[in-house]
Amino acid sequence: MTKMKNGFPEGFLWGGATAANQVEGAYDLDGKGLTTADMVRFIPKEKRKNGHALDVTKAEIDAILAGQETDIRFPKREGIDFYHHYKEDIALFAEMGFKTFRLSIAWSRIFPNGDDKEPNEAGLAFYDAVFDELLKYGIEPLVTLSHYETPLNLTLKYNGWADRRVIGFFTKYAETVFKRYQDKVKYWLTFNEINIIAISPYTGGGVLTEDAKNKLELSFQAGHHQFVASALATKLAHEIIPDVKVGCMLARMATYPATNNPDDILLAQSINQQNLFFTDVQARGEYPSYMERFFSDHDITIQKEVGDDEILKEHTVDFISFSYYMSLSASANPAGQTAGGNFMGGVKNEYLETSDWGWQIDPKGLRYTLNDFYTRYELPLFIVENGLGAYDTVTADGKIHDDYRIDYLRKHIEQMREAIADGVDLMGYTSWGPIDLISASTSEMSKRYGFIYVDKEDDGSGTLKRSKKDSFDWYKKVIASNGADLD
Ligand code: BG6
16 A cells, blocks of 8 residues: 655745735835836725726826825835845744745836846845845745736836737846846746736736727737746746746636536636636646637637747746635526635635635635646646735734634645645745735735734834734744644
């Protein structure tokens, strides 16, 4: 009998994940250019469309740049001021025993306008300092090249990733940082949640769609440019950095059929295909045949250049990374209650509880997702985002008793252990927002994911003081025991 694997492999990469535009602040310091994220305003809950506050129109950008909108806040410009607190924050990650820390580089710190001839030395020096600080503690940096921010100039001049020329600007940026950090960074991700380009093109690729005849076509075209850019960046990383590992990154939203009605089953299959299409291209190196039907049903023609297919085929990723917060359910005849999500919702699954933001909590769905991915690609997997966004309360003695967060994480880690026993090759786990940060979908500060509390409110007030929540010591124990002690 074969012995079942038990527990997490040696060298498992435990840690946490952030994004530049949600933590750094200092949006206009040391030569950084404006980005699409810097244009995202705080919008109160009752005024949000689709539950989120992500998309910005050209007219809104023009008004902001002309200084016509003055009584509004832009939380992603401020973040939690990681730019000036990174030493303190990294020391806390080290105290928890982090093996890795996922962060993104703000492209516009390196190339302020995206299409500049020369990089900005101050921006390069900032990330040198951050990586050095991580390496000082033996923490492996895991770096995303593009996490929900495009240099604003590329949006205004080229309509972001809708324009093929942006591929060249991106590969120049990638080459610059690969060369600069080749001795410091071995793990890279190209585009965060690359599938979001089809759902929120502004967020995923700085694409404005108000004037588009076929918005979906424009979004998938921008997605094609990102596929090619990602493959070319993968090629460059393999050439420049010894022992490098490059991953793709998907917002995986496993969708169940709401019932065993064949209509529900077909619908769920199709939704899952639309989601997995992105990893299919990046891991298998070609557009899957099921997309032909989808493209024809939606009048989409993708403009490819000669050589694109070869680039995709020859430079596939080394591993698959993904975010997992919830599962969704699909019904061909939706009626009754719906459930939320950061970009997409579905019908309510009566077997699952929901978070304060209505996201369905489904730890077993993570085991399902891991097995599903591994069966499909047989490539190493990396969970680079998972966690619970919740309201925290600071008690009179300054403590934060976040047992709900511990419970969420424990249940998900248990299912990771199950999946490893099922035979899945899992490289690591970086929980989302190990330190409280600005929410991507709502720009709220009160939606907290951290083991570390940051004293800052939705209105921007607060001292920025960092303090440990109960989950801090719990996660420290999890890492020290390599996932054996989850109590
Ligand atoms: C993912 C993003 O979609 O979900 C992160 O990659 C984001 O940037 C995370 O923060 C959680 O979503 P939210 O909206 O709660 O911040």
